[in-house]
Amino acid sequence: MRLYINVDHVATVREARGTDEPDPVRAAVLAELGGADGITVHLRGDRRHIQDRDVELLLRTARTPINLELAVSEGILDLAESWRPHQVTLVPEKRREVTTEGGLDVSGPAAGGIREALDRLHAAGIRTSLFVDPEEEVVRRSADLGPSAIELHTGEYANAAGGSEAAAQLERLREATDLAKHLGLAVHAGHGLTYENVAAVAAIQECEELNIGHSVVSRAVLVGIERAVREMKERVLRARIG
Numbered sequence: 626m627r628l629y630i631n632v633d634h635v636a637t638v639r640e641a642r643g644t645d646e647p648d649p650v651r652a653a654v655l656a657e658l659g660g661a662d663g664i665t666v667h668l669r670g671d672r673r674h675i676q677d678r679d680v681e682l683l684l685r686t687a688r689t690p691i692n693l694e695l696a697v698s699e700g701i702l703d704l705a706e707s708w709r710p711h712q713v714t715l716v717p718e719k720r721r722e723v724t725t726e727g728g729l730d731v732s733g734p735a736a737g738g739i740r741e742a743l744d745r746l747h748a749a750g751i752r753t754s755l756f757v758d759p760e761e762e763v764v765r766r767s768a769d770l771g772p773s774a775i776e777l778h779t780g781e782y783a784n785a786a787g788g789s790e791a792a793a794q795l796e797r798l799r800e801a802t803d804l805a806k807h808l809g810l811a812v813h814a815g816h817g818l819t820y821e822n823v824a825a826v827a828a829i830q831e832c833e834e835l836n837i838g839h840s841v842v843s844r845a846v847l848v849g850i851e852r853a854v855r856e857m858k859e860r861v862l863r864a865r866i867g
Contacts (some may be wrong), residue, residue, distance in 0.1 A: 626827060626865050627662035628858050629692055631815075631838025635850075636674035637664075649675065650682045652850050656841075657689050659854030663711070666834050667694035668701060669718060677704065684708055692836065697735075697742045707751045713746050714754040714776055714813075714836075728758035728778045731766040740770050746857070747771075754813060759801035765808065774811035776836065777801055779826060795825050798832075806818025806831045809825060820844065820860060827864035835861060 630707060632649040639647055653664045666675045666816055683691055691713035695701045696718035705713050717729050746753050752772040754770050757763050759779075782794035796816070802812045814826055815836030827835060837857060844853035 626832065626853075626861055627834040628660070628861050629663040629665045629815075629834060629836045630656040630841055630854055631665040631667070631836055632656065632842070632858075633665075633667050634675045634842040636676070636679060640674055649679050650686060652842075652845075653683055653687055655850040656854045657687065659851040660858040661689060663690040663692055663834075665692040665694060665714075665838065667716065668704070670696060670698055672700065680698055680704075680708060680710075684710060692754075697738045702742055702745060705751065709749055709751055712752040712754060712773075714756055715742060715772075716756040727780070728763065729755055729767075731757060731763055731770060733754065736766065736770060743771055754811075756815075759797045759800070761804060764801050764810075766805050767806040768805070768810055772810065773867050774813055774834075775805055776815055776834075777805075777814035777832075778816050779814050779818055780816040780852040782826070783819070783822055783859055791822075791825075791833060798826060799829055802829055802831045820857060824859070824864035827861040828867070830865075 628731060632652045635647050635649040635652040664683060668675050668680055692712045692714055693705060693710040694714045694716045695705060697715055741764060743753050749806045753772045754776050755767050755772045756776045756778060757767050760779045777798055782798060785791035805812045812832045813834035814832050818826060818837045819840040841853050841857055
């Protein structure tokens with residue numbers, strides 16, 4: 626299983642003071658030293674954390690693949706086509722949200738824009754993924770749009786009170802994973818995963834990639850990012866081999 630580390634919140638700290646530190650690009654280098662298999666960044670329309678310069682430097686310096694998250698927005702898509710990262714994950718984006726609140730709407734009028742964006746990205750040679758909720762109809766509609774992969778939104782699992790509620794949300798993730806694989810999609814997962822809850826998701830064998838940011842950056846404040854990533858990677862691998 627691949628572990629991608631999202632360094633957005635390193636940029637959040639930087640932007641809080643409008644200065645040049647901490648640098649998310651330097652954080653990405655340390656994350657790679659800690660065992661990260663890739664780096665994820667979300668280039669938002671309002672540029673609240675990651676900036677264009679960050680993406681450009683990451684693409685030149687990172688030794689692992691870059692997963693660029695973005696909304697279906699003309700200007701941002703233009704940048705993605707010119708940068709050609711390894712992967713683009715299309716995500717929903719609301720200006721007032723603190724962080725992404727749920728999966729993409731892959732039905733109705735929105736589907737046409739998503740399909741067009743995927744076509745453009747594929748034409749540029751970019752691997753694609755859709756960030757979606759773990760629901761049967763959503764997974765089927767996503768497959769119809771033609772992405773390379775889907776990333777299952779694990780927020781409801783992460784926020785579950787525990788016990789039967791957490792077990793039910795975990796079963797949703799397992800069923801969505803099985804269906805996606807049956808439909809020919811690669812499966813990723815992310816949102817709200819922590820050192821305490823990651824093992825059960827990492828143990829889903831057909832899921833091949835996790836995207837984790839806030840928990841690792843929070844841990845890194847105390848122990849440093851290289852160690853924080855290494856500790857997360859160890860937990861993922863232990864869960865994977867049982």
